Amino acid sequence: MNDRxxxxxxxxxxxxxxxxxxxxxxxxxxxxxxxxxxxxVVTHVGLLLRVxxxxxxxxxxxxxxxxxxxxxxxxxxxxxDKDLGPVALPRLPTHPAPFTIIEYFPExxxxxxxxxxxxxxxxxxxxxxxxxxxxxxxxxxxxWLTPEEAVSAxxxxxxxxxxxxxxxxxxxxxxxxx
Amino acid sequence: MNDRxxxxxxxxxxxxxxxxxxxxxxxxxxxxxxxxxxxxVVTHVGLLLRVxxxxxxxxxxxxxxxxxxxxxxxxxxxxxDKDLGPVALPRLPTHPAPFTIIEYFPExxxxxxxxxxxxxxxxxxxxxxxxxxxxxxxxxxxxWLTPEEAVSAxxxxxxxxxxxxxxxxxxxxxxxxx
Amino acid sequence: MNDRxxxxxxxxxxxxxxxxxxxxxxxxxxxxxxxxxxxxVVTHVGLLLRVxxxxxxxxxxxxxxxxxxxxxxxxxxxxxDKDLGPVALPRLPTHPAPFTIIEYFPExxxxxxxxxxxxxxxxxxxxxxxxxxxxxxxxxxxxWLTPEEAVSAxxxxxxxxxxxxxxxxxxxxxxxxx
Amino acid sequence: MNDRxxxxxxxxxxxxxxxxxxxxxxxxxxxxxxxxxxxxVVTHVGLLLRVxxxxxxxxxxxxxxxxxxxxxxxxxxxxxDKDLGPVALPRLPTHPAPFTIIEYFPExxxxxxxxxxxxxxxxxxxxxxxxxxxxxxxxxxxxWLTPEEAVSAxxxxxxxxxxxxxxxxxxxxxxxxx
Numbered sequence: 001m002n003d004r005x006x007x008x009x010x011x012x013x014x015x016x017x018x019x020x021x022x023x024x025x026x027x028x029x030x031x032x033x034x035x036x037x038x039x040x041v042v043t044h045v046g047l048l049l050r051v052x053x054x055x056x057x058x059x060x061x062x063x064x065x066x067x068x069x070x071x072x073x074x075x076x077x078x079x080x081d082k083d084l085g086p087v088a089l090p091r092l093p094t095h096p097a098p099f100t101i102i103e104y105f106p107e108x109x110x111x112x113x114x115x116x117x118x119x120x121x122x123x124x125x126x127x128x129x130x131x132x133x134x135x136x137x138x139x140x141x142x143x144w145l146t147p148e149e150a151v152s153a154x155x156x157x158x159x160x161x162x163x164x165x166x167x168x169x170x171x172x173x174x175x176x177x178x
Numbered sequence: 179m180n181d182r183x184x185x186x187x188x189x190x191x192x193x194x195x196x197x198x199x200x201x202x203x204x205x206x207x208x209x210x211x212x213x214x215x216x217x218x219v220v221t222h223v224g225l226l227l228r229v230x231x232x233x234x235x236x237x238x239x240x241x242x243x244x245x246x247x248x249x250x251x252x253x254x255x256x257x258x259d260k261d262l263g264p265v266a267l268p269r270l271p272t273h274p275a276p277f278t279i280i281e282y283f284p285e286x287x288x289x290x291x292x293x294x295x296x297x298x299x300x301x302x303x304x305x306x307x308x309x310x311x312x313x314x315x316x317x318x319x320x321x322w323l324t325p326e327e328a329v330s331a332x333x334x335x336x337x338x339x340x341x342x343x344x345x346x347x348x349x350x351x352x353x354x355x356x
Numbered sequence: 357m358n359d360r361x362x363x364x365x366x367x368x369x370x371x372x373x374x375x376x377x378x379x380x381x382x383x384x385x386x387x388x389x390x391x392x393x394x395x396x397v398v399t400h401v402g403l404l405l406r407v408x409x410x411x412x413x414x415x416x417x418x419x420x421x422x423x424x425x426x427x428x429x430x431x432x433x434x435x436x437d438k439d440l441g442p443v444a445l446p447r448l449p450t451h452p453a454p455f456t457i458i459e460y461f462p463e464x465x466x467x468x469x470x471x472x473x474x475x476x477x478x479x480x481x482x483x484x485x486x487x488x489x490x491x492x493x494x495x496x497x498x499x500w501l502t503p504e505e506a507v508s509a510x511x512x513x514x515x516x517x518x519x520x521x522x523x524x525x526x527x528x529x530x531x532x533x534x
Numbered sequence: 535m536n537d538r539x540x541x542x543x544x545x546x547x548x549x550x551x552x553x554x555x556x557x558x559x560x561x562x563x564x565x566x567x568x569x570x571x572x573x574x575v576v577t578h579v580g581l582l583l584r585v586x587x588x589x590x591x592x593x594x595x596x597x598x599x600x601x602x603x604x605x606x607x608x609x610x611x612x613x614x615d616k617d618l619g620p621v622a623l624p625r626l627p628t629h630p631a632p633f634t635i636i637e638y639f640p641e642x643x644x645x646x647x648x649x650x651x652x653x654x655x656x657x658x659x660x661x662x663x664x665x666x667x668x669x670x671x672x673x674x675x676x677x678w679l680t681p682e683e684a685v686s687a688x689x690x691x692x693x694x695x696x697x698x699x700x701x702x703x704x705x706x707x708x709x710x711x712x
Contacts, residue, residue: 126273246653355521
C-alpha cells in the first residue's frame with residue numbers, strides 16, 4: 001500500500017493523514033491484476049516487485065486508499081493506472097461488490113492481514129488487464145506468474161502483510177486455486 | 179431460450195432431448211449483454227428481439243443449453259457468438275459463480291420463471307461486450323437500452339418467462355437498478 | 357445512519373469525528389434484516405421507523421459506522437444488537453464480502469445514495485434474524501414487510517438517502533425482487 | 535455423490551438415469567457444512583467419512599442430484615437432511631447464487647473435478663449447521679475439522695474427485711483459508 005501520490009496531491013497532508021489514521025479505519029482497494037484467456041479463465045497473476053518503506057523488497061498486488069469524494073471505481077482505476085501504467089487497459093468489474101474484504105490491522109494477529117501504519121478495510125477485486133503494463137512509481141517490476149507459481153512457497157515468502165493469502169483468495173474466487 | 183442449433187449439431191437428437199427433458203432438469207446459461215464505461219459502470223443493456231416458437235415476438239437475453247461434455251464457459255461463449263455474432267468480443271467473467279441462478283419450470287407459479295418445454299437451472303451472468311454485435315440466428319434485432327429503459331413498463335411487457343425480472347436482477351447486481 | 361451511540365462511547369469525540377468526516381470516507385455497514393423460511397427464502401424484510409436528525413420520520417435499515425480497531429463482523433453485530441435488541445439472534449454471513457457496496461456522498465447526484473454529513477463507503481449485508489426484535493435506541497418501531505410491500509410506492513416514499521434502492525438491491529440479491 | 539436414494543424413490547429408474555447421464559450434464563448441489571461462531575466466522579468444517587462404490591473410503595462434503603421438478607433449495611435441504619440427519623438444523627443461504635460452481639467430468643483432466651459416472655454441474659454452497667448431526671445413509675461418520683486441519687496434506691489425501699479443492703474454495707469464500 002502506498003499513499004505518497006495521494007498525499008502529494010494536496011487532498012490531505014501527511015500530518016492530517018496521521019491524525020485520521022489513529023481514529024477511523026481507512027477505506028482501501030486491493031486489485032489483483034490477472035491475464036485471462038478468451039473464456040475468462042485466469043492464466044496469469046500480476047505481482048509488483050516493490051521496495052517497502054523499511055527498505056525491504058516484496059511482491060504486492062495493486063493497493064491504495066480511496067480518497068474523500070472519490071468513487072471506489074475511480075480509486076481502483078487511479079491505482080491501477082498508477083501502478084500498471086496508462087496503457088494497461090484494466091477491465092473494471094461491472095458489479096460494485098468486492099469478491100472479499102481484507103481487514104488490515106496494526107496488530108498482525110487480529111485477521112492475519114497486517115499494516116503497521118493503520119486500520120484499513122480494503123475492498124478486493126480481481127481485475128483482468130488486456131494492455132501493456134509498465135510498472136511505474138515505486139514498483140521495480142511486474143511479473144506475470146501462473147496460478148501454480150503464484151501460490152508456490154517461494155513466492156509466498158516474498159509477500160508480506162497477508163498479501164500471499166489475498167492472492168490465494170483471489171485465485172479461489174476465480175476457480176483456479178491449485 | 180433456443181435449442182435449434184444445439185440439436186442440429188447432432189450432439190443430441192430432438193427425440194432424445196424430448197426424452198431427457200421430462201426426466202431431469204437441464205443446465206442452461208443466461209447472459210445479459212451490457213455495455214460499460216471505462217470504470218465498469220453499465221451504461222446499456224442489450225436485448226434481442228426474437229420470434230418465439232409460438233410466433234409471438236419478444237425481447238430476450240442470450241440464453242441456451244450447456245451440452246454434454248461442454249464447460250459452462252464454453253457454452254456461454256458459444257451462445258454469445260451465436261446470438262451476438264462473431265465480433266461482439268464478449269468479456270467472460272473470471273469467476274465461475276453466476277450472479278444468480280434462474281430456475282425455469284414448466285409451471286409458471288413455482289418461481290415465476292417459466293419455460294413450458296422443460297425444467298432448467300440456468301446460471302446467469304452479466305457479460306460486457308466491446309465489439310460490434312450482429313444479431314444472428316432467430317434474432318431480428320439487438321437493441322441497447324439504458325437501465326431506465328430496460329426496466330420501463332413498456333419493455334417489461336415485451337419480455338416473457340420472467341426475463342424482465344432477470345434483467346432487473348442483473349442491473350441490481352451491477353448496482354445500477356433504478 | 358446514526359453515530360450517537362458510537363461517539364458517546366468516547367472512542368471518538370464529536371469534534372474529532374467532524375474533523376475526520378471532511379477528510380476521508382468513513383467505513384459503514386448496512387444490514388437488511390430479513391425473516392426466512394426453512395429453505396432460506398426471504399419472507400419478510402425488517403424496516404426500522406426512525407426519527408431523523410432533522411425531525412422527520414423515515415424507514416431505514418440497520419446502519420452504522422465501523423470503529424477504529426473493530427472488525428466489520430463485530431460492527432455488524434453491534435449495530436444489529438443496538439437497533440434490534442439483544443435477543444434478535446441475527447445470523448451473520450459466513451463470507452466477509454458484502455452483497456453490494458453503497459457509496460453515500462454529501463451530494464445526492466454522485467451515486468443516488470446520500471448522506472449530507474459525510475462520504476461513507478458502506479458494506480451491505482442481508483442478515484436473517486430468528487429471535488424477537490425489540491427496536492431500541494432512536495427507533496420507534498420495527499415493521500416486517502413482505503418483499504411486495506417493501507418495494508411498494510408507499511414504502512419507498514418513506515425511505516430517504518437511497519435506502520429504498522438498497523432494499524431493492526438486497527431483495528434482488530436474495531432472488532426475491534418482485 | 536450418491537444417487538441411491540434418489541433413484542429408489544421411483545422418480546427415475548437406474549436405467550433411465552444411465553441413459554440420461556450420457557446425454558446431458560446433470561444438475562447437482564454440493565454443500566460444505568460448517569460450524570460458525572456468533573459473528574459468523576467458520577470455526578469447523580464437517581466432512582463425511584463415506585464408503586465409495588468401489589469399496590474405498592473417503593471424506594466428502596454433502597452432495598447430490600437436483601431432481602426434475604425440484605427447486606435447488608429443496609434439493610439442498612433434502613441432501614443435508616439425508617446426510618446429516620433430521621436435526622442438523624442447516625441454515626440455507628438467502629441468496630440463490632452458489633459461491634462457486636464445480637464442473638465434474640468423466641475425464642479428470644478437464645477441470646480437475648472428476649466423476650467417472652457423469653458430467654455434472656454442481657452448485658456449491660457453504661451451509662452453517664446449528665443442530666446435532668447424525669450422519670445417516672452410507673456415511674460412517676461426520677468429523678468436524680478446523681480450517682487448518684481441513685486443508686492439511688493428510689486430510690487432502692482422503693478426498694477424491696477434487697473435493698479437497700472444493701473445501702479450499704469454500705474456506706477461501708468464507709475468508710478463512712489458511
